[in-house]
Amino acid sequence: MIKFFNQHIENFLVKESGYSKEDVILIKDKYKTEITDDLKKGHITTNIGLVSGSVTGTNPKEAAEALKKNLINLDGVDQIEVAGPGFLNIFLNRLYFVNLITDSLNAKKAYGTSNLGEGKKIQIEFVSANPTGPLHVGHGRGAAFGDALGRILEASGYEVSKEYYINDAGRQIDILTVSVLLRLFKCFEENSFPSSGYKGKYIIDISNEIDKKDCINENQLKTIISNLPSDPEEEIDALIRNFKNEAIELWEHTKNKSLNVVLGLIKEDLAAFKVDFNNWFYESSLGAVGDKDSKIYSAINQLEKSGQAYKEEGALWLNTENVGDDKNRVLIREDGRATYFAADVAYHKDKVDRGFDRLINVWGSDHHGYIKRIESSLEGLGFSKESLHVQLVQFANLFQGKEKIKMSTRSGKFFTLRDLMDEIGVDAARFYYLSKQADQHLDFDIELAKSQNKENLIYYIQYAHARICSLQNKYIELNDSLPTSIKSIEDGAYLACDKLIHEASKFPGVVERSAVALQPHLLVFYLRDLAHQFHSFYNDNPVLKESKENQESILQSLNLVRLVIANGLNLLGIDALEKM
């Protein structure tokens, strides 16, 4: 409908307005046509008069009047008002208004989808937590966000690929491995366990699954744990070195086993959280810098050849200052080992090589200083940094009522995503995460997320859906099947649903905006508003006491509201409830 009017407006601008070509281009760029917030302003409104007026220096109201004359005779238009400083408010005739219901109901699950993305390939990389322990509540937010974004973009016509980057190659994995080995051989008392190691209970669980205990003897163990440095970081590094020296086979076995167990936990949790990935990318698959056939070698080699990377003080540096980074960054350390950054550069090159039109990285906001580096590396490799969008997600603080739940990863005391799911349920958790803009701090209040009242939006929205389902069931009991007629709305005899239909007609626009802005929370607030319109209607209108014809029209309108809520929740990865 909006497209229809925009075509006529642009046609008018080009052929009849008398504006210069340059002005027309400027106007086209700036004006907007949208569904009104309030039916008093008609169904559709455009600021074209104001924009034309400001661009051409003419009176906005006169510009609006001229266009009004042009649009008033269009099919579907009942009347047009020039309002306020120069808005054009368009009132549709009943037939067109009613078409909104039938068209949307016919579209069913497809209502709200579009071809905005034109099949472009878009990759979303998210969660990507180090596989050193179970996911915690912080990761849950990224998971809910990335997954919802994927659903929204897919509904908007993008070909979406969701990916998890597994950091299986670095020091963190070594620390995981050594932590498991220390538990396996019970090397330390509880209070002297290396403070840099992982102490969660899952480490002990993993150690119980290692069956190669006899690969190492008492003397070797003694060597490994004696003469350790006092600095915690040096201590853990020494232990890693010692284990590798004494029992490389055991080391590798334990490392693989630990990684697989932890990754298994992560995958289970994500599946339970209804988050599916298309691809799990292993950092180790990038290979070693020393290997000329590896992806990491090839990426770095390319940067060196193009002059972006240079040697200094024995290390290989990437010039990232050229995109505004504070300082240049090291790719290959003095001792020849690649940095995490180098692997990430190769990873991003690989992403682009795989043919994605757009890349979205969902990162914890503590990584924001890292963005410029990656952008610089992309430019250095000859790609446009515009193809990458980094969406930062702030961490979530957990509250139980007013009390903050403290978490410490090191000590292994933390509230896991699994705990959260057990406590409040998957859908309530997903919804709560999505109910605030991703890059803002979120206080996750478990009490609130469990509460069953209006303050907890998920219940409010679900309640609207369930109420409609319940009405539908009652109606079916009395009439065998749902109605198909909307006669009394069509001929204007019954108007009480108009606000609801109008609100429901905004849905595709909201999906589109949340796809463009990459903001699922827009959907949350829209659904709240729609639910509110419904509850209000429901309270004022005893539906099943209406005339037969009115009932039919109402049931059809409410079915539309129900469809929008169900489709909207589905885009957030949440199932709509038929009963509560």
Add this chain to the structure above:
RNA sequence: GCGCCUGUAGCUCAGCUGGAUAGAGCAACUGCCUUCUAAGCAGUGGGUCAGGAGUUCGAAUCUCUUCAGGCGCGCCA
């Protein structure tokens, strides 16, 4: 010190590609169940949109600046 983010009702937050009277919920006060789910609805009070300047026909929204808070600035990942 440099960079990024935030500051809207007593509290928690929407609104921000500039637009028509700044919105919800909670809390306070008042009404509404012999009726389809009261997990709800309706109403009242509450705002110099942190302060200041600028751009504009028009600014919560854009620019600059001040103040306040958060985060990031490793040859860690």
